[in-house]
Amino acid sequence: MTESFTQRLLDTLGPDLVALGDDIAERYQSDWAGLPRTRPLALVRPRNTEQVSALMALCHAEGVPVVPQGGRTGISGAAHPRADAVALSLERMTRIEAVDGEAAQIVAEAGVVLEAAQSAARDAGMMLGIDIGSRGSCQLGGVIATNAGGNTVIRYGMARDHVLGLEVVLADGTVIRDMLGLIKNNAGLDVKQLFIGSEGLLGVITRCVLRLQPAPVASETALCAAADTDAVIALLVHVRAALGPQLSGFEVMWPSFYTCMSEGAGVALALPAGGPHVLIEATGFAATALRETVEQALGEALEQGILTDAVLAKSVQEGRRLWAIRESVAEFSTVLGPIVPFDVSIPLHQMSQTVAALEAGIAARWPGARALTYGHIGDNNLHLVVALPESSDTLAETALKTFVYDAIRDCGGSVSAEHGIGAIKRAYLSHTRSEAEIALMRAVKATLDPKAILNPGKSFAG
């Protein structure tokens, strides 16, 4: 069957679109989740929607699974290939079809790299309000399929909030085209919502319309020191009320992160270690007014004892230096060696006790482990990175995950804030979602993909 399938695949799509065996380069054999490399049954790289549709129709007819791939930068393994499945890369669909400054939207194919879309928006005097660390490699289709977050969610929201239109190829090759790009369109069900954050289980995103934002003319960066997590929350409430939509970043670094990474990555610190530190970003449309508003907000926070110290950057360069410690996350593997990363959400009122309980619990159970905590707490999002002692085995890693995810379940949080479930968090989906919710996800999946060929074994697939 398999051999004749690959032959029919070649017959249908031609050798330009299909690669087999040794012709499949290593980069298509894994994503950033770090799972063992797997060579897919075939690699297909269509140049347009019709070719995606033809591929899906064939795979649907023959019952052959398909794993959609964007930039393969996901760290949950949603794009990790399977030996029995076609890997479908959208990387050749890179056309930016329109950048409309009046309507404030961009129309693009799914394979456009995020940075290219950001750059096209800037050229039109606007900005795209989605920004994540993998901007130079991740693709719009993958950004939407994982409902990506990032550092500016507090201001501009998740990927879902930017999607004004989608074109999607269903499992059987049917093309769903909602590309009118209207901000208001309540004509029946908004079916495109189904595919946002669906991790490739319900359809293949081929094109999109994304909202653009007016570009701010001024920005301010401040690094603040607080006594404890409760003071950090008080600071969030204070600056949110003072700055409103001018607050565009609120990044917390707990002492574990701040101290370990400054020493390990050799970053000179603008403020000495102590309690948690917060990076505040503000953007605005009148430079002097923005500066005064931020100065006043920080001054009040110092006077009221919410802050113990604060530095407001005097220049763009100084702002970049304040961010250096937060951006040292790229050095995790150098500083810590192998890590177990967690991307979770925690209700704000549980943040203080949960962070303390996680750090204390890990220290008590795994002596010698290093646990670093940082995150976007205005969005409920906590990142926790744990380096277990060198002697630790797979059992210790599993026990660690159980410990962390159980704590997240018990505080009413989510086991995946922004990276999805993919291949590696499937065991924990029921920590956050009820049986009824998972049954509903699977019922929708069975309706849209009755042969279960789209990304089997990932996320909520049965």
Next chain:
Amino acid sequence: MTESFTQRLLDTLGPDLVALGDDIAERYQSDWAGLPRTRPLALVRPRNTEQVSALMALCHAEGVPVVPQGGRTGISGAAHPRADAVALSLERMTRIEAVDGEAAQIVAEAGVVLEAAQSAARDAGMMLGIDIGSRGSCQLGGVIATNAGGNTVIRYGMARDHVLGLEVVLADGTVIRDMLGLIKNNAGLDVKQLFIGSEGLLGVITRCVLRLQPAPVASETALCAAADTDAVIALLVHVRAALGPQLSGFEVMWPSFYTCMSEGAGVALALPAGGPHVLIEATGFAATALRETVEQALGEALEQGILTDAVLAKSVQEGRRLWAIRESVAEFSTVLGPIVPFDVSIPLHQMSQTVAALEAGIAARWPGARALTYGHIGDNNLHLVVALPESSDTLAETALKTFVYDAIRDCGGSVSAEHGIGAIKRAYLSHTRSEAEIALMRAVKATLDPKAILNPGKSFAG
């Protein structure tokens, strides 16, 4: 069957929750769509989610249709009852469970009136970013089920953008409870998105978590005069770039509306009639800076010839007077008699020619008709109100709808911007949605409601 069903309904839920026959007050027999009054088979008014679930389980078992009702303020007839169906009113589920100023969210039952939720948010020093004309009567469940819009969409988005959590009872009584209220939660499919804007066809919304916003401390109101629609669009682009998220309202009134309503409703005008007029609202977090930014933006627009005239309100009272003409829509029936209202979306680059073609076409085809045009064009949303000559019959009204909706289809717009499809726009759904999209909506409906008991005959129901 019917008689024994109502008996079983009484047995299951008790006489306190169930009204029959003459005990069903007139207000439950229609919504604001103006359809002929219909007495439902029974009126059920549960006090909690368990009672909604019990009702749905019974109706599912017996195959009896259910029409969910919120405040019945919809003008598309989605909440209009049927003689063969139970009317399910959520009006007794009015508990505001929590207003959390730190987490910036409100937790409430579906029957809470929008204005009560707005007021609770204000009491906590925050604001709810949803505001529509029917705020004193509409209920949160209905607002979410129709993905309501309103005047502040340009700043805060549609209802969907505010929903952080939902509790929904499915057709068979299953309760789906996603009430964690997390801003980031990518654990599997975000199933709550299915129910937003579903007009009661997929489930009954019983509780919700809504996002709150920091309350601005200052606002500015300006009335502007432009030469034509293209100048209005240039003004939108200009003030959006100058004000960014401080732009909270951009309401266009074409001369047809402005002149007719000022004369008919006796509103003294701040600027003489001529080309289109625009009401601009700006809100901010620093009063002096906001005033200066708005003054500068309007000054530049005047210098560049985008505007022909502008008035910036000097006080809150003067701001209200500038809004009087826009708010004269409450007087439509007094000024115009019976009207045919249209709520449509138009791509921005088609706005100018489509508005002109609609006004000219109506004048040519229906001499003596009055067509008034206004709308939120920053959101693509145009409202058109037509008073046909007194002698007109139903055929003329149908011909008018065909003429308008065909023009909307041809320009790539939507036949429903914010009011949904309900009972009265079903014939035009395929003007905006493809066969494939409608088939997908119906497949999802068949999965969630296999006996088709939820709001039959409405929106995309088969």
